[in-house]
Structures are given as structure tokens and as C-alpha cells.
Amino acid sequence: MSEARKEIMGRIREALKTPSPKPHLKGESSKVAGKAWLPEVGDTDAETMALLSDNLAKLKASFHPVENLDQAIALVKDLAQKKNWKNIAYHKNELVTPVALAIAGNAWAVDEAFSKDKLEAADVGLTSCVSIVAQFGAILVSSETSGGRGLSILPPVHVVIAKADQVVPDLAACFAQINVQFGGKMPSMLSFITGPSRTGDIERILVLGAHGPKELYLILVR
Amino acid sequence: MRVSLFIPCFIDQLTPQVGLATAKVLKKLGQEVEFNSSQTCCGQPSYNSGQWEIAKEGAIRSLEVFKDAEVVVGPSGSCVAMMKKFYPELLHGTKYEAEAKRLSQRTFEFSDFIVSQLKITDVGATLHKKVTYHDGCHALRELRLKEEPRKLLRAVKGLELIETEEAESCCGFGGLFAVKFPMISTAMVEVKAGALARTGADYIVSSDPSCLLQIGGWLSREGKVIRPLHIAELLAMGIDHA
Amino acid sequence: MLNSKSIFIKESTLTSADGDQRQFIRTALGGYYKNRDIYQARYRNWELARDAASLAKWSAVNNLAEVLEKFVAKFESNGGKVHWARDAAEARKIILDLVAKANATAVIKSKCMTTEEIHLNDALEKAGFGVVESDLGEFIQQLRGEAPYHFVFPCMHLKREAISELFTKHLGTAPTDSPEELTMIARKHLRKLYITADVGITGANFLVADTGQISITENEGNARLTAAMPRVHIALSGIEKVINTIDDLTVLLPMLATAGAGQPMTCYNTLYAGPKKPGELDGPEEFHLVLLDNARTQILADPEQRDSLHCIRCGACLNVCPIFKNIGGHAYGTTYQGPIGSVITPHLRGLKDWNHLSGASSLCGACTDACPVRIDLHHHLLQNRRNAVKVVPNLFDRVFHGTFNFVIQRPALFSLGGKVFRKTFGLLKHLPLPYLGTWLKSRDLPAIPPKSFREAWKDSKNV
Ligand code: SF4
Numbered sequence: 001m002s003e004a005r006k007e008i009m010g011r012i013r014e015a016l017k018t019p020s021p022k023p024h025l026k027g028e029s030s031k032v033a034g035k036a037w038l039p040e041v042g043d044t045d046a047e048t049m050a051l052l053s054d055n056l057a058k059l060k061a062s063f064h065p066v067e068n069l070d071q072a073i074a075l076v077k078d079l080a081q082k083k084n085w086k087n088i089a090y091h092k093n094e095l096v097t098p099v100a101l102a103i104a105g106n107a108w109a110v111d112e113a114f115s116k117d118k119l120e121a122a123d124v125g126l127t128s129c130v131s132i133v134a135q136f137g138a139i140l141v142s143s144e145t146s147g148g149r150g151l152s153i154l155p156p157v158h159v160v161i162a163k164a165d166q167v168v169p170d171l172a173a174c175f176a177q178i179n180v181q182f183g184g185k186m187p188s189m190l191s192f193i194t195g196p197s198r199t200g201d202i203e204r205i206l207v208l209g210a211h212g213p214k215e216l217y218l219i220l221v222r
Numbered sequence: 223m224r225v226s227l228f229i230p231c232f233i234d235q236l237t238p239q240v241g242l243a244t245a246k247v248l249k250k251l252g253q254e255v256e257f258n259s260s261q262t263c264c265g266q267p268s269y270n271s272g273q274w275e276i277a278k279e280g281a282i283r284s285l286e287v288f289k290d291a292e293v294v295v296g297p298s299g300s301c302v303a304m305m306k307k308f309y310p311e312l313l314h315g316t317k318y319e320a321e322a323k324r325l326s327q328r329t330f331e332f333s334d335f336i337v338s339q340l341k342i343t344d345v346g347a348t349l350h351k352k353v354t355y356h357d358g359c360h361a362l363r364e365l366r367l368k369e370e371p372r373k374l375l376r377a378v379k380g381l382e383l384i385e386t387e388e389a390e391s392c393c394g395f396g397g398l399f400a401v402k403f404p405m406i407s408t409a410m411v412e413v414k415a416g417a418l419a420r421t422g423a424d425y426i427v428s429s430d431p432s433c434l435l436q437i438g439g440w441l442s443r444e445g446k447v448i449r450p451l452h453i454a455e456l457l458a459m460g461i462d463h464a
Numbered sequence: 465m466l467n468s469k470s471i472f473i474k475e476s477t478l479t480s481a482d483g484d485q486r487q488f489i490r491t492a493l494g495g496y497y498k499n500r501d502i503y504q505a506r507y508r509n510w511e512l513a514r515d516a517a518s519l520a521k522w523s524a525v526n527n528l529a530e531v532l533e534k535f536v537a538k539f540e541s542n543g544g545k546v547h548w549a550r551d552a553a554e555a556r557k558i559i560l561d562l563v564a565k566a567n568a569t570a571v572i573k574s575k576c577m578t579t580e581e582i583h584l585n586d587a588l589e590k591a592g593f594g595v596v597e598s599d600l601g602e603f604i605q606q607l608r609g610e611a612p613y614h615f616v617f618p619c620m621h622l623k624r625e626a627i628s629e630l631f632t633k634h635l636g637t638a639p640t641d642s643p644e645e646l647t648m649i650a651r652k653h654l655r656k657l658y659i660t661a662d663v664g665i666t667g668a669n670f671l672v673a674d675t676g677q678i679s680i681t682e683n684e685g686n687a688r689l690t691a692a693m694p695r696v697h698i699a700l701s702g703i704e705k706v707i708n709t710i711d712d713l714t715v716l717l718p719m720l721a722t723a724g725a726g727q728p729m730t731c732y733n734t735l736y737a738g739p740k741k742p743g744e745l746d747g748p749e750e751f752h753l754v755l756l757d758n759a760r761t762q763i764l765a766d767p768e769q770r771d772s773l774h775c776i777r778c779g780a781c782l783n784v785c786p787i788f789k790n791i792g793g794h795a796y797g798t799t800y801q802g803p804i805g806s807v808i809t810p811h812l813r814g815l816k817d818w819n820h821l822s823g824a825s826s827l828c829g830a831c832t833d834a835c836p837v838r839i840d841l842h843h844h845l846l847q848n849r850r851n852a853v854k855v856v857p858n859l860f861d862r863v864f865h866g867t868f869n870f871v872i873q874r875p876a877l878f879s880l881g882g883k884v885f886r887k888t889f890g891l892l893k894h895l896p897l898p899y900l901g902t903w904l905k906s907r908d909l910p911a912i913p914p915k916s917f918r919e920a921w922k923d924s925k926n927v
Pocket of ligand 1: 774
């Protein structure tokens, strides 16, 4: 054990010999089930979906619920044409691959051999996700299941394709699910994406697309 | 009830009319009002300056002054907070702790006493004026009084209460802060009193006379027409008009 | 001699007199207040959420040794490497060695106040490593050669014209008055750097003990890129950032965003567990975490103010602080501005030299009410004042309060003193008296009454 570690741990143990009182809690927060003090999530699936849709709109993300994968393909094709998406990077996945392959132009799958420069030149990153948190409109991606770390952040447009059953009501449910899905072996990166990249650094005026994607699309297949 | 007046030192010397108005309103509400003239200052200036050993002496003295009082009522959120909240902390672990807690339980800010102890909101006042309210920080954040003074004001016939976004922001008094950091303090009152003056009200009302000293001092220096007025003065005036 | 106090007095006197700048800061914060209120109102119970958040931090900080050990074991089992730094110099040395070992020619950084605390950029530059800040605000401040103005909104004091001029001067871009265009200039400039940098340096908002992850909160995506592209990722964090479980983030992540920036959640909240794993497509080969003490254990040893280690650096206390809004961030002369800075700087850098910050407060308590983790900020300022009296005896104060106490202990003397004051006020107001003279420079006193309350009361009894 390093000298520094030993010394810091020693200082901590010494410091904590005098206890400090537990915070004086106003209510029975520890007793409230399901983190019921956080924002409302709704009771029914329809309410949860409405909340998600509302949150994404406020975040300036585009939300497209569709009935099936064919509709998703048609939608992305249409978008690609309108927005002139030529260079589309995606990762191999049962939802993502069929969509990517259907788009005219150059869609290519990231793999271990891809170069950063090549990814930098892409117009769009097309990915799947782990789950979607309705409570905040947050989309959770991972390095393991969403094509690595760069795909969802470097290209100026991020399109996410997911299934409706990936929507969870709140963060608590999301973490519970992560624990089950990944167990003790977390992916090296898990990232909640809550709307397109933004900054308010200049006069606190909102600008989208600071460093990450300017546009974020969520296509949700029922 | 037998109400023992707690008249902070600067009200005593600089704005005695606030103390007199306090007594008048309480008497009108049927209270027996007494004033123990051996009281002086609660010790807050020393407490806020970090001179806690000196402040303790002031606190112990106040315990003695008010030991026989049934209830203690003061027209200053700040000085009442000193007695109600800070005495028990200041005297924690000393032989005075229990007495400090006993005093704390019997001490009330003027509007709080009327609304939450006497359960009265309409004191029977009439005043055809427009007012805006300034929340003193101690009343608002130490004593958690926000609605109490407003309930009293809303019940005054003919009175119009104009709320502003700056109602809760600090006036910049802060006791000796006002003279230790005069530029910051003045900048703060400029923002605060400036916003309140723009409401076009006749009076800036507060339950904290120290804030009114600061706000009034700035308004007067800047030649503004809006006047500071303590809530007790307003109610006393309204009782006369009724 | 110019010490930190006289610099503070000089700076704050200047800045608080600048009405235009004060108004600019207020306007800039206007949108924040509006959004904060909207998103706070969506909580079913914000106060209970504050309880939960403060309890989460309390239980980690008060079991710091165990929780840290647990975190470190888990972090290393994920493939990361932990380094311990007792103070700023040790942290700088560790990071410089790591950068040198990586044979780095370029280093990219995402916003991290702890690196400001240890003056990392200076050290890197002196050692010959080019380092570029990637957060837009920090990038601007780096070009200006100026410290952040606000630890969450680093360049909130700047008007767009100044930023445009800065970019023209340093990047050769055409002038513009559009915040959008200015942002795009920085975006374009920095993109290449993410890709060419060998080392990425970030901070950490939370260290999650049960999973061994570090959590980074941001809006721009620059931290995501900094931790994705370079070959080596180095994170620097204070030891107090550790929390017990990933579940604690259910309150901490949204509250950090809502309290600090008026957002439901910030754009990116990312959890890192180790470097690139087998089977993953990209990511750094090495992941280092430097854990910094730098006097945090000293705060820990003060049970009264231990809760100041709960701070999640959301910036809410600055945004509501009337002192901050009037004097601005630079006048403090500290890494951490505003109420939390005034509370902890005396611990980090010495009460003797930094106690004046605790005095420069009206103790209004707006900060304490705003703090999502319920740090008793304004009472800590009061405690600092009390503690300072023992460390730095102030003769004037002692005499002043001693005399004042002598008078208030004697009602007759108090009454007499008051009378003399009132009778001679006409003369006194022309004298350069301490306190009174200062007051009268910018404010009047009410018309001096002929009788004090006690005299008037006595008269009314005698009628
Ligand atoms: S002290 Fe509280 S309000 Fe201030 S930055 Fe820290 S967590 Fe936020």
C-alpha cells in the first residue's frame, strides 16, 4: 500500500473519531417507497409514454414512435434524404443493422479497426440503447451494447432505435435493471443522454450541439 | 396574555415609534403589555462578529430580564431569531442551556404572535394605501415566517399588497456587515430597494426594523418617495383610521 | 502589504460599484431562475428529495474510510488504477508522470474544478505539455488567461462581443455577435484536438462504491469525447466524492442538474468503469484515477462543518447569493467562489488569510435554502467568524465589543449613552467615526427622535 494511501486513510480514521450528528430529516424520506418525492412518472403505460414524449419535446429531441421495423426503416430513409445524410456510421445490432442497410448512401459498421478520423467524418451515428427513462427523457447507452464510446457522441447527428419495452418509468427502475443486466460486470461506459448536446456558456443563452450531436432522434418501435 | 415587550436596542434609540405601535396593537387585541426597562441589547452584534464569549454575556443577561415573562414579543425578526434560535446554540453545554430553551419557546416575533398564538389575522385596521412587503432574512429563513405578516396585511381594509420577485432577497444590512463591507451592502440595497420602489407602492413594509433602517436610509439618500414602514406602525395607523 | 483580504476589499469595492456588470449577471441568471422553478415544481416533494440527497452524502462522508476502500477495490477490479495524493503538489507530480509516461504530445481536458484547485494547467505547461480545455467556458477562460468566474458557469461575466474579439485574436475567425456561431467556432476548433490528443483529463462528480464507477456530469459532450478518444484517461477527484451505491444517483443526478442549472437532468451523465474492455470497440487503453486529499481530511475532522464535504458543486448557492451577484466571481480570489467557497477556503488555504470571506456576508441564508444537499452554509460562515477570533485576534473588534457589552450590561449607562448619541448626532454625523461615518457615506439615518422608547414608555405610564 502506498505511503500516501496509508497516510490519507489514517487521517480519515482519526478525523471520524468524533461523530457528526445524522442530518435532521424533515420527513419520513427513508420510508417513502419508490422514491416518491422525485418527479411524477404516471401510473399507466400510456401516461409514461406521454411523459416521455413531453420530456423529449422540452429537450428538443425528436421523438418518433412507430408501429414496426418497416416503418422505422421508411422513416430513416426519408430523413436521410431530406437531411442529406450520406455517411452513416452504425454498430451491428438486430434493430440497427436492418435500418442502416436499407439507407441509400454509405452506411458502415464500426468495428475494432475503425479509425477516429473516419468516425469524425460521419454525418450520423446510428445506435441502439440500453433503456429509456421516461421520468427525464434520458436515453441510456453503453460502450458494450451501443457501438462503443465514440459512436453516440462524435457524429453531429445521433439516431437511436429502440423497442417500446425498453422504456422504464424512472431512474430507480433503470438502475435496478442495469444491475440485473450487467451484474458485477459493468460496461466500461454507461451514459445517460438527455437531449442533444448543449451549452449556455455564452451569456447563458442556450445553443445546441456544443461538442456532441446537435440533433438527437429517438425512434421507438412498438 | 401578559406580553413582555422585547424592544431591540436600536428601536429603543432610533425608531421608538415602532415599539409604541407594537404596544398599541397588542393592547387593542386585548393583551396586557409590559416593558421591563432593564433590557438593553440581545448581543447579536457581537455574536455575528464571532465574539461569542462576549455575546454569551448579553444572552445570559436577557435570560435574567425575561425570566418571569409569560410570553416575550418583539417587533424584529432578526433580534427574535437571536433569542429564539441562537441563544440555545450559543449557550449549548452551559448551565444556561435549559433556561435558553425555555425562553426560546416563549419568544415570538410580532406578526407570528398575533397570527399563530392569538389566532387573529384581522386586527380591525383600515388603510387606503398600496404597500409592498420585504421579507427580512431572519424572519423568513431562521423563523420560517412568510405567510404570517401577509395574512395581517391582507386583512387590512383598503390595503393593496403588491408582491415583487425581489421580496425575498436580502437588503444588505446584515448588522455590522453594512459598515464593514459598505460597498457590497450598498449595492445590495440598491437592487433591493430599487426593485421595491419601482412597484409604485406608498410604503415598503417589513417586520424587521433593521432592514427598514437600511432600505429607508438608502431611499432617503436617493430621494425616493416610497417610505419604509414597520408592520406594527402600519397596523396601528390602520386601527386609528378604522 | 497586499494580502488576500485587502485585495478582496479592493476588488469587491470596484466590482460592486459596476452597476452595468451587476445587471448583466442578473439578466444572465434570469433564465436559470425560471427553469429551476419549473423543474423543482415537478418534484413531488423537493424538500424530501433534499433530505434523501443529504442523507446519501452524509452516510458516505461519515463512513469515508470504509466506503473509499470499497470503491477503490471495485474500481481496480474493473481495470482502473488508483493513485493517492496527499496534497496538490503530489497530485500534480502523479499526473505529470502519467502524462510523460504516455509520451503525450497533446493533452485535452474537460472541465474539472479540482484541477483548478491544484493548478494543473500551469504545471503541465511548465513541463512542456500543451493542454487544451474543451468545455466552452473553460476554453474561453483559458484563452483569456483568466480563472473561471463561476465554478459551473466559467465565463458568465463575458459579453458576446468580448468572446468574438477573443476568437478573432486567437483563432483568426471573423467577428460575430451570435452565440450560436461562437459556439460552432469552438466546436470546430476542438474536434481535431480530441482525436489527436494522447491523454484526456477529466474530473469526477461521484465515485460509486458498489460498482467502482466514476460518474461525470456535463452538458456539452466534451467530457464524453475526452474520455472516449485519447489513449489514456486520467481523472482527478477529491476523496469526498464517493457515494455508497449507484442507487444514490437516482436523487443526486437530477438534483444536481435542477438545483445548479435549472435542468431536469444534464445532457450527459456518464459512468465509467475501467478502460476499454475486451469486445468493446473503442475507448482508452489506460484509466487512472487520482484521489486527492488536499485538506479535505481537515474539514472531515471538524464535525460541525463536516457537512461541507457533502457539496456536489452544483453552483446553486452562487446563483442565489446576493454577494456573488454583486461582487462577481473573481473578487473572491479563490478556486471555489460564492458561499461554499467562503466556507471551505479557510479550511483549504488557512483561516488566517481567508476568514474575511466569512465576514463578507449578510448571513441572509439564501444559499442554505438553495443547497440540494442541505449544507448549513450561512451558519458555517458564522462559525468561521467565531473560530477566526481565536486564530487571528482583532484588537479593534475586542475593544469595540467589550465596550459595547460593558454598556449593555448597565441599563442606566445604555440609556444615557443613547441619549448622548441622539443629542450630539448633529455633530457626530460630521465626524469621521468608524461605522457611523461609513454608514452615512451612502445612507441616511431616520430623523433622530427626541425620546427613546424607554423614555416615551415611562412618560405614557406617568400620564
Ligand atoms: S454548497 Fe450546496 S448549493 Fe453550493 S455548490 Fe455545493 S451542493 Fe451546490
